[in-house]
Amino acid sequence: MDEKELAGIFRHLADILAYLGEDQFKVRAYRKAAGALEELGEDVRKLAAEGKLQEVPGVGRAIAKKIEEFLTTGRMRKYDEALRSVPEGVAELLKLPGLGPRTVAKLVEMGIDDPGALRRALAEGRAFPGLKVRWDEVKEALGLG
Structure with missing residues (x-):
């Protein structure tokens, strides 16, 4: 360590x-x-x-x-x-670069509650209006970059 x-x-x-x-x-x-x-x-x-x-x-x-x-x-x-205190998927989302706690909370409200769901949504081209995120960083971390 x-x-x-x-x-x-x-x-x-x-x-x-x-x-x-x-x-x-x-x-x-x-x-x-x-x-x-x-x-x-x-x-x-x-x-x-x-x-x-x-x-x-x-x-x-x-x-x-x-x-x-x-x-x-x-x-x-x-x-x-x-x-x-949080679902495992939420804890994993919080580890992704470019996603802070407020953004993760908004994603969860939109039904995205783990990295796999986010990966699928991004791969399908889903838009997330109102979220200011460096999507390139997120996509790279998810193996989509």
Whole structure:
């Protein structure tokens, strides 16, 4: 597990929580932590072992505990809970580049509730009026680019 993978988990957690309408301060904190981990010039395991995680800008006590939990167990309880709170297809849509929580919510309202359904709709040329999405990125991620 490297810093970028851990950052991806925090970013996905933030997107799931935003999709669920959770507190925006928490969502921003997880996104900030993800950005800090992506820019980290040191080994996160080393920082954790030295008790220095909270010295990283954007990593407070609660986030540091989540990082330590993940490094120790390979799991993060908060992330696991968030994943259980949304359908699997929605969680997968939130991982696609170019699709944020609000866009995914609109897609779900349109009956697109997993990457396979989105892939089929795009392959059929279906239009999604009102959605401002970088469709080239999405298509490439879905293997349609």
